[in-house]
Amino acid sequence: MSQVVPTVRLEHGTSIPQIGVGTSPMLDQEAERAVASAIEVGYRLIDTAENYRNEVGVGRGIKASGAKREDLFITSKFNKDHHSVGGVRAAFEASVQKLGVEYLDLLLIHWPNPAQDRYVDAWRGLVALREAGLVRAIGVSNFKPAQLQRLIDETGVVPEVNQIQLSPYWTRDDARAFHAEHGIVTEGWSPLGKRTNLLEHPKVAEIANAHGKTPGQVILRWHVELNVVPIPKSQDPQRLAQNLEVFDFELTDDQIAALSALDGQATEVVDSDSFGH
Numbered sequence: 096m097s098q099v100v101p102t103v104r105l106e107h108g109t110s111i112p113q114i115g116v117g118t119s120p121m122l123d124q125e126a127e128r129a130v131a132s133a134i135e136v137g138y139r140l141i142d143t144a145e146n147y148r149n150e151v152g153v154g155r156g157i158k159a160s161g162a163k164r165e166d167l168f169i170t171s172k173f174n175k176d177h178h179s180v181g182g183v184r185a186a187f188e189a190s191v192q193k194l195g196v197e198y199l200d201l202l203l204i205h206w207p208n209p210a211q212d213r214y215v216d217a218w219r220g221l222v223a224l225r226e227a228g229l230v231r232a233i234g235v236s237n238f239k240p241a242q243l244q245r246l247i248d249e250t251g252v253v254p255e256v257n258q259i260q261l262s263p264y265w266t267r268d269d270a271r272a273f274h275a276e277h278g279i280v281t282e283g284w285s286p287l288g289k290r291t292n293l294l295e296h297p298k299v300a301e302i303a304n305a306h307g308k309t310p311g312q313v314i315l316r317w318h319v320e321l322n323v324v325p326i327p328k329s330q331d332p333q334r335l336a337q338n339l340e341v342f343d344f345e346l347t348d349d350q351i352a353a354l355s356a357l358d359g360q361a362t363e364v365v366d367s368d369s370f371g372h
């Protein structure tokens with residue numbers, strides 16, 4: 096059965112679904128199948144990027160699903176080569192062409208690349224795109240609070256979204272507090288703690304058993320309880336459907352706290368000051 100996903104309001108007036116589907120690492124063929132399957136079970140938020148080299152496949156999956164464009168929320172991101180006003184326009188044109196759509200719901204600066212120091216120019220490019228009505232919402236990914244503050248100070252425009260690595264192993268309290276203070280919606284990448292043992296953690300299993308849910312569902316519900324928009328990736332139809340079934344139960348305050356207490360028990364978050372493309 097197709098799920099109805101609640102939405103979260105973005106600062107500039109649009110709304111983002113409370114959970115989405117990630118598409119990395121999938122190349123065109125896999126992405127096409129997974130996106131069509133995701134939309135069929137009820138996903139509306141689809142997350143892709145220039146860097147994933149799958150926008151053509153994602154676009155084909157969207158088309159194959161038969162969904163109406165206005166019912167979907169399509170996000171893409173661009174690389175550091177496009178960190179200029181004109182570059183962002185070119186990145187947008189390339190993404191919509193590959194995806195086969197006329198506009199994007201959300202376009203993000205993928206990584207700040209502070210060594211290059213052109214993310215403020217990239218941000219001005221995104222503001223221009225939103226003013227031109229080509230993208231509905233604009234935001235960033237992997238930005239630290241000081242970098243968000245710089246965007247705000249130099250342009251007066253607050254990003255609507257910051258997509259960051261986030262899970263019970265990386266709760267990102269400082270980032271989330273800054274976002275909440277400025278009306279920035281937090282999206283969580285690697286929400287299931289990819290490359291860690293989070294899905295096998297005994298505390299997660301205990302809470303999952305208490306609710307008759309799977310570990311993945313409990314972790315994704317934790318994101319929802321924290322007002323984070325998780326974008327789990329799956330290319331398995333069953334897991335895709337399962338990951339969406341997180342709106343029919345609630346975690347108790349103690350369970351939320353127990354999961355948040357896992358913070359720091361895995362590897363460090365990727366440092367966006369030194370990594371990025």
Ligand SMILES: NC(=O)c1ccc[n+]([C@@H]2O[C@H](COP(=O)([O-])OP(=O)(O)OC[C@H]3O[C@@H](n4cnc5c(N)ncnc54)[C@H](OP(=O)(O)O)[C@@H]3O)[C@@H](O)[C@H]2O)c1
Pocket residue numbers: 116117118119120142143205236237258259283284285286287288289294309311312326327328329330331334335337338
């Ligand atoms: N902004 C950024 O810099 C950035 C960086 C990384 C990722 N992302 C985005 O975030 C998305 C998600 O992150 P991610 O792919 O790194 O990590 P993730 O969603 O935490 O984990 C994905 C992995 O978990 C498996 N999985 C999915 N659902 C499961 C379930 N219910 N139970 C058990 N295993 C499950 C998937 O395998 P199956 O496919 O076989 O189910 C896949 O191996 C990416 O696809 C991408 O769109 C953004």
